[in-house]
Amino acid sequence: MTAVLKVDCVGATFGSLRAVRDVTLQAHAGERLIILGTNGAGKSTLFNLIAGDILPTYGSIEWRGQPIQKLSAHERTRLGISRSYQTSRVLHGLSVADNMYLAVQGVHAGRFSWRVPGADHPWRKKADDTLSRIGLRDVGDELASNLSHGEQRQLEIAMALASDPYMLLLDEPAAGLSPSERPGLVALLRGLSRDVTMIMIEHDMDVALQVADRVLVMHEGEIMFEGTPEETAASPLVRSLYLGSSGDVDAA
Numbered sequence: 001m002t003a004v005l006k007v008d009c010v011g012a013t014f015g016s017l018r019a020v021r022d023v024t025l026q027a028h029a030g031e032r033l034i035i036l037g038t039n040g041a042g043k044s045t046l047f048n049l050i051a052g053d054i055l056p057t058y059g060s061i062e063w064r065g066q067p068i069q070k071l072s073a074h075e076r077t078r079l080g081i082s083r084s085y086q087t088s089r090v091l092h093g094l095s096v097a098d099n100m101y102l103a104v105q106g107v108h109a110g111r112f113s114w115r116v117p118g119a120d121h122p123w124r125k126k127a128d129d130t131l132s133r134i135g136l137r138d139v140g141d142e143l144a145s146n147l148s149h150g151e152q153r154q155l156e157i158a159m160a161l162a163s164d165p166y167m168l169l170l171d172e173p174a175a176g177l178s179p180s181e182r183p184g185l186v187a188l189l190r191g192l193s194r195d196v197t198m199i200m201i202e203h204d205m206d207v208a209l210q211v212a213d214r215v216l217v218m219h220e221g222e223i224m225f226e227g228t229p230e231e232t233a234a235s236p237l238v239r240s241l242y243l244g245s246s247g248d249v250d251a252a
């Protein structure tokens with residue numbers, strides 16, 4: 001397996017707080033890597049370091065053989081790294097199709113235009129194709145505010161795919177979903193092309209274990225466990241770190 005992402009002994013410090021400590025990890029081409037951990041474990045900070053939203057205090061990050069730890073988020077997007085955020089970036093006053101169009105337009109930095117593009121404009125076509133891929137083409141004319149919570153998360157994933165990334169970083173895609181919406185999300189994530197490597201932060205153990213090839217568990221800024229979904233589900237360490245003393249998987 002080819003390692004496309006190599007994070008080597010990376011740390012991020014905020015004042016006296018060591019939010020991420022000496023983290024080393026690799027992601028392989030096409031892999032689904034899931035990062036679990038309790039609140040404040042450092043998962044989002046690690047994502048920000050990989051995506052370029054913050055720069056590491058120390059350590060190196062290599063993407064397809066190239067050091068990227070000093071590159072901006074925008075430069076990393078151009079190299080094929082795309083991310084979603086915990087807080088939705090969907091504009092509720094716009095239609096689903098227009099949200100998607102803006103995401104495609106955003107990839108072509110410096111070429112913003114207020115002119116309404118025709119249906120045959122290549123960016124519009126790209127937006128429509130991506131919505132079809134994610135199963136939202138039929139609701140393209142709906143205001144984004146009219147979508148169910150599950151469909152809004154779907155739209156965020158579609159928007160993150162606008163740049164045709166090689167690697168997708170998804171920050172808690174199941175957050176706020178009802179139990180009945182989760183199987184749809186799992187099916188969507190499992191159906192994404194293996195041309196795209198995926199790293200995902202997820203609190204929901206059930207969703208995480210259904211999507212993951214490999215699981216990392218963070219605690220107090222460090223990676224404390226790495227294993228397959230089966231090893232994760234069976235691990236007493238994961239139970240004590242992640243699930244607390246109750247050991248109740250459903251409590252995740």
Ligand SMILES: Nc1ncnc2c1ncn2[C@@H]1O[C@H](COP(=O)(O)OP(=O)(O)OP(=O)(O)O)[C@@H](O)[C@H]1O
Pocket residue numbers: 014017019037038039040041042043044045046
């Ligand atoms: N920009 C910042 N400035 C100062 N402290 C920060 C900053 N970002 C994160 N932190 C702190 O770093 C620690 C790790 O936060 P982080 O958001 O990475 O954790 P997390 O595992 O993603 O948690 P959650 O699951 O709640 O999102 C926390 O104590 C947080 O308060």
